[in-house]
Amino acid sequence: MANATLxxxxxxxxxxxGADATLPFWRREPGRAQWLAIALVxxxxxxxxxxxxxxxxxxxxxxxxxxxxxxxxxFVRLWSRPYLGxxxxxxxxxxxxxxxxxxxxAGLVGLPLGIAMGWWKKxxxxxxxxxxxxxxxxPLAWIPLAILWLxxxxxxxxxxxxxxxxxxxxxxxxxxxxxxxxxxxxAALTLGASDSQILxxxxxxxxxxxxxxxxxxxxxxxxxxxxxxELLAATAGLGxxxxxxxxxxxxxxxxxxxxxxxxxxxxxxxxxxxxxxxxAPWARAGVAA
Amino acid sequence: MSEVATAATTAPLVAGSAPARRPALxxxxxxxxxxxxxxxxxxxxxxxxxxxxxxxxxxxARFAALIAEPFSGATLFGHxxxxxxxxxxxxxxxxGLGLPLGVALAWLPPLRAxxxxxxxxxxxxxxxxxxxxxxxxxxxxxxTQAAIVFIAAFPACIxxxxxxxxxxxxxxxxxxxxxxxxxxTSLARVVLPVxxxxxxxxxxxxxxxxxxxxxxxxxxxGKQGLGFLISxxxxxxxxxxxxxxxxxxxxxxxxxxxxxxxxxxxxxxWKTAIARxxx
Numbered sequence: 001m002a003n004a005t006l007x008x009x010x011x012x013x014x015x016x017x018g019a020d021a022t023l024p025f026w027r028r029e030p031g032r033a034q035w036l037a038i039a040l041v042x043x044x045x046x047x048x049x050x051x052x053x054x055x056x057x058x059x060x061x062x063x064x065x066x067x068x069x070x071x072x073x074x075f076v077r078l079w080s081r082p083y084l085g086x087x088x089x090x091x092x093x094x095x096x097x098x099x100x101x102x103x104x105x106a107g108l109v110g111l112p113l114g115i116a117m118g119w120w121k122k123x124x125x126x127x128x129x130x131x132x133x134x135x136x137x138x139p140l141a142w143i144p145l146a147i148l149w150l151x152x153x154x155x156x157x158x159x160x161x162x163x164x165x166x167x168x169x170x171x172x173x174x175x176x177x178x179x180x181x182x183x184x185x186x187a188a189l190t191l192g193a194s195d196s197q198i199l200x201x202x203x204x205x206x207x208x209x210x211x212x213x214x215x216x217x218x219x220x221x222x223x224x225x226x227x228x229x230e231l232l233a234a235t236a237g238l239g240x241x242x243x244x245x246x247x248x249x250x251x252x253x254x255x256x257x258x259x260x261x262x263x264x265x266x267x268x269x270x271x272x273x274x275x276x277x278x279x280a281p282w283a284r285a286g287v288a289a
Numbered sequence: 290m291s292e293v294a295t296a297a298t299t300a301p302l303v304a305g306s307a308p309a310r311r312p313a314l315x316x317x318x319x320x321x322x323x324x325x326x327x328x329x330x331x332x333x334x335x336x337x338x339x340x341x342x343x344x345x346x347x348x349x350a351r352f353a354a355l356i357a358e359p360f361s362g363a364t365l366f367g368h369x370x371x372x373x374x375x376x377x378x379x380x381x382x383x384x385g386l387g388l389p390l391g392v393a394l395a396w397l398p399p400l401r402a403x404x405x406x407x408x409x410x411x412x413x414x415x416x417x418x419x420x421x422x423x424x425x426x427x428x429x430x431x432x433t434q435a436a437i438v439f440i441a442a443f444p445a446c447i448x449x450x451x452x453x454x455x456x457x458x459x460x461x462x463x464x465x466x467x468x469x470x471x472x473x474t475s476l477a478r479v480v481l482p483v484x485x486x487x488x489x490x491x492x493x494x495x496x497x498x499x500x501x502x503x504x505x506x507x508x509x510x511g512k513q514g515l516g517f518l519i520s521x522x523x524x525x526x527x528x529x530x531x532x533x534x535x536x537x538x539x540x541x542x543x544x545x546x547x548x549x550x551x552x553x554x555x556x557x558x559w560k561t562a563i564a565r566x567x568x
Contacts, residue, residue, distance in 0.1 A: 029398040038402035046407055064426065122315065129316030130323065136546075137539035138501035140417075141516070143508060144523035144531050149341060228417035228505045232520075239418065243509070246421030254422055262414035269413065 066251040071259075074252030083253065084244055086236055092260065094236040095226060098154060102161025103222045107215060110169025114214075117170065118177025119203070131170060139164035139225045143232050152233035157226060164225035165218040172214025176207035209280040216272035223265050238264075343529040351529035352536075360530065361521040362513055369537060372503060372514040375431055379438025380499045384492060387443050391450025391488075396476065401451075408447075416441035416502040420509050429510045434503060441502030442495035449491020453484035485557050493549050500542050515541075 030038060047068065053060045054067035062070070078088040086094070117124040142163050143156075150156040180203055188202045204211075230239025238257050245253035324345060330337045331344035339347065355365040363371065394401045419440050420433075427433040457480055465475040507516025515538050522530030 026397050026399060030402055035402045038399060039406045042403045043406040121312075125312040125315035126319040129320055133320065133539075136542040137535050138504050138542070140501065140505040140508065141519060141535045141538050144519045145528065145535070148523050148526070148528055148531065224415040224417065227415050228420075228508070231417060231420060231505075231509050242418060242421045246425050249425070251425075254425075258414055258418050258422065261418045262411070265413040265415065 063249060063251060066255065070252040071255045074250070075256045078241075078253060078256060084236070084241060088241075088256075088260075091236055091238055091241055092264070095230065095238045096264070098157045098237070099161055099219075099222050099226045102158045102226070103165045103219050105158065106162045106165035106169050106218060106222070110166040110218075111173050111211070114170040114173025115177050115204070115207075117174040118179075118207075119199070124174065124178070128174070131167065135167055139221070140228050143229055146229075147233045152235065156233050157229045157237075160229045161222045161226050165222040168214045168217040168221060172210050172217065173207065176210030176214070177203055180206050209276065209282065212272070212276045212280055216269070216276065219268050219272060220265070223268055227261055340526060340528065343532070348529050348532045348536075351527070352533045355518075355530065355533055361518060365518070365533070365537065368513055368515050368518045368534075369541065372507065372516070373541070375434040375507075375514065376438055376499055376503050378431070379435040379503070380442050380496055382435070383439045383442035383446050383495055383499065387446025387495070388450055388488070391447040392454055392476075392481075394447070395451045395454035396480075412444050416498075417505045417509075420506055423506075424510050429512070433510055434506045434514070437506035438499040438503050442499035445491050445495040445498055449494065450484070450488050453487030453491070454480055456487070457483050486553075489549075489553050489557060493546060493553070496545055496549060497542060500538075500545060504538055 050065070051068055052058060054062060054065055066074075075088075077083075081087070083091075113127065117127050139160060142160050146156040146159045150159060184202055184206060185198055188198050193201065226237075227239040230237040231243045234240040238261050242254055242257040242261070245251070245257060327342070328345050331339060331342055331347075343351070352365070354360075358364065359367065361368075394404060416437050420437060423433045423436045427436060461479055461483065462475050465479045470478065503514070504516040507514040508520045511517050515534050519531045519534035519538075522528070522534060
């Protein structure tokens with residue numbers, strides 16, 4: 001969860017290390033074109049190995065890993081015909097609806113709460129210890145309680161997603177507001193700014209990158225948690241498909257569900273990175289929560 | 290200007306000048322009030338049914354009962370031990386593979402180009418999405434749980450190790466080389482000590498990710514463990530059991546991290562990043 005940011009390999013700071021022509025070739029950073037070529041060959045080799053190993057006379061049983069063509073066929077079939085009551089599009093829609101709903105709800109509560117905790121000492125003194133106590137409990141551990149309280153409907157899943165997302169929302173906004181340079185605030189005061197002007201024009205503006213980073217981490221947590229919640233309490237959704245496919249040994253469907261879960265996770269991460277760059281081009285990273 | 294602005298202007302600059310006991314008092318009061326509200330809500334008959342939220346006293350009683358007698362196959366300690374064992378296997382495997390691979394990826398750039406596509410394809414799949422396929426591959430066994438822990442912990446190991454080694458100032462390595470050190474010596478005596486604090490941070494993340502993932506895996510499959518305990522609590526309609534299980538999971542997770550912080554301070558005293566505590 002935390003700190004899971006890997007920069008594209010060609011942009012790692014150590015890339016400079018490879019510029020040294022005295023190094024042997026295996027220590028030298030490949031150029032951009034070389035890098036892409038190697039990556040492409042590696043990717044092709046991977047798929048070729050998958051294809052070769054899963055042929056009827058291959059090493060791997062189709063029950064362990066299905067051939068690529070099976071996965072594609074399962075995808076096409078899922079898309080056009082309903083599986084477990086809905087088409088693939090509807091399952092994706094159900095998952096997205098809950099993850100976005102829970103995430104936004106957590107933001108609606110967590111963002112103002114976090115800003116208040118960063119701004120007012122007493123709010124922090126009161127609320128922070130409560131979060132410190134709740135934080136070590138994994139959001140997933142709330143699932144049984146959520147089911148007991150709310151049944152296996154949508155509300156149980158929204159609740160669990162909310163729990164998973166609210167911690168990064170609160171922690172990042174608190175940290176962002178709390179760690180603002182006091183000189184900035186004093187400068188604004190000297191220039192005659194009022195309290196509300198300082199909060200909106202100085203504090204929230206300066207805190208923006210960390211706030212957005214918190215939103216990104218929250219969305220990642222929300223998605224991870226939703227998948228787990230769908231394994232346990234759902235009547236639709238991608239995790240629900242995956243678990244059912246595993247029980248009925250439909251490996252193609254299982255891999256399609258996993259691939260879509262991964263693709264959407266990647267999409268969220270990339271989308272939030274773009275958003276960060278758009279609203280706060282000067283942004284770096286957030287607090288891992 | 291009002292009190293609001295003063296608080297904000299002075300807080301970051303003179304942190305700690307307020308009597309140190311005051312924040313703790315506020316915190317204790319808040320937690321105490323919360324516990325009291327919980328007790329009050331369950332003490333008034335018919336206000337909150339105990340099926341939904343048992344009173345704090347019931348939870349303590351349930352805790353004592355779970356320690357004393359087995360529930361769903363083991364006592365609380367038994368379940369915790371099983372969980373810790375699965376967690377240990379998965380995390381040690383992730384470290385054993387992730388550390389060398391992370392160093393190799395940072396040290397040998399062409400290898401990074403080979404591995405990155407596969408890594409990028411797989412890393413966005415959350416650990417729990419592997420549970421259904423892991424069950425098929427390994428059955429409902431300890432291997433499945435350990436595999437999920439491994440999947441959750443491995444990326445943190447590899448990413449942080451790679452980052453730590455890549456960030457080293459190349460001049461340090463060149464200086465070692467100039468002084469006659471071979472590649473192996475520079476790796477062992479220069480690169481690893483400098484990278485160690487960041488690597489250790491990665492390990493801490495790996496340990497905690499693994500612990501969280503284990504709980505999820507145990508909820509879905511298995512016959513023992515803390516995750517299993519709370520799912521049994523749900524099936525038996527016993528909110529008290531769930532709360533005891535959740536607390537145990539949280540406390541153990543915190544203890545694990547405290548121990549690791551301690552280890553980090555003792556083993557790597559030269560550059561242990563200690564976050565500025567919040568006032």
